Amino acid sequence: MNSFKTTATAPEIARRNGVIRVGSRVVPEEVPIAFSYGGSTHAVMMGTPADLEDFAVGFSLTEGIISSMAEIEEIAVVDEGRGLDVQVTLAEDKEDALRARRRHMAGPVGCGLCGIESIDQAMRVVPDVSNVSLALTPKEIAEAVAALNGAQPLHRETHAVHGAGFFVPGKGLVAVREDVGRHNALDKLAGATLREGAKGADGIVVVTSRISVELVQKTAILGSAVLVAISAPTALAIRTAEEAGMTLIALTRGEDFEIFTRSDRITTGVVADVA
Structure with a gap:
């Protein structure tokens, strides 16, 4: 059990409609979180x-x-007082494999990604999800985003964290996780679904952020073939999703959205005019 709370109260001076008000605001906490394997720190995330x-x-x-x-x-x-050390004990063969991986690392990681030692690993080939059979309607996409928006208590309190949800057609939102980091929120969601025995291929991942390549990679590793976001994707995210056979949906506003890859999984119902 750790002593860290998820929020804090900060004093503020707010200006609204020309009026100055002195008060306070609830803000999210952000702490160093280390992941250690076999007694050695592998990565530290905020x-x-x-x-x-x-x-x-x-x-x-x-x-x-x-x-x-x-x-x-x-x-x-x-x-650890100033942060948290999450100590993971792996099965012996996995511990040996990770130890060998560490020995081959050339030096400190400077690219902002964890546990990798080269550009090639940052641009890793993601799992192929092209054969995942899943059909979605605009109504289900809107339902997934609305459900995620309504299932984020920390965001409602602070307006400063990201959310990631796993939505299964016919069942609804089965898991939600929040974090100040969008990648962290998706990692937490992946962990929750794996621990609960859910299959990534059965549902879609919904996020409250833009879509970067790491989110596409993590979604594919989870086994999900559909990633939905409220913001736009990067060009690399689109290319990576296309290579993986993933359906990428972004800029979602109710039943309005933009499909960037594998539109065949979405029953849009209407063919739009092409400018």
Whole structure:
């Protein structure tokens, strides 16, 4: 159990309609979260101190350290005072593989991605999800985004965190995780779905942020073939989604949205005029 809270109260001076008001605002906490394997720190993330077991599982999955829950023997969260150390005990063969991977690392990572040592690894080939059969309607896409927006208590309180949800047609939103970091939120979601035994191919990932290539990579590793966002994608994210056979939907506003890749999974119903 850690002593860190997810929010704090900060004093503020607010100007509204020309009127100055002195008051306070609830803001999210952000702390260093280390992931350690076999007693050695692998990466340190800045994030929200909640759902740390999910975070550890999801991070381990999306970074290629594990491929199933069976490869993790234990997770312990240690409060280090200024941050949290999430200590993961892996099965022996996975521990040996990670140790060998560390020995081959050339030096400190400077590209902003965790546990990688080259540009080639940053541009890694993602799993192929082109064969995932899933049909969605505009109504279901709108339902997924609306459900995510309504299931973020930390965001409602602070207006300063990202959310990631896993939506299964016919069942609704089955998991939601929040974090100050959009990648962290998706890692936590991946961990939650894996721990609950959910299959990524059965549903779609919904996020409250723009779509960067890392979000596409993490979604594909989870096994989901559809990624929906309220903001726009990057060009690299689009190319990566296309290579993976993933459906990329962005700029979602109700039943209005833009499809960038694999539109065949969406029953739009109407063919628009082409300018």
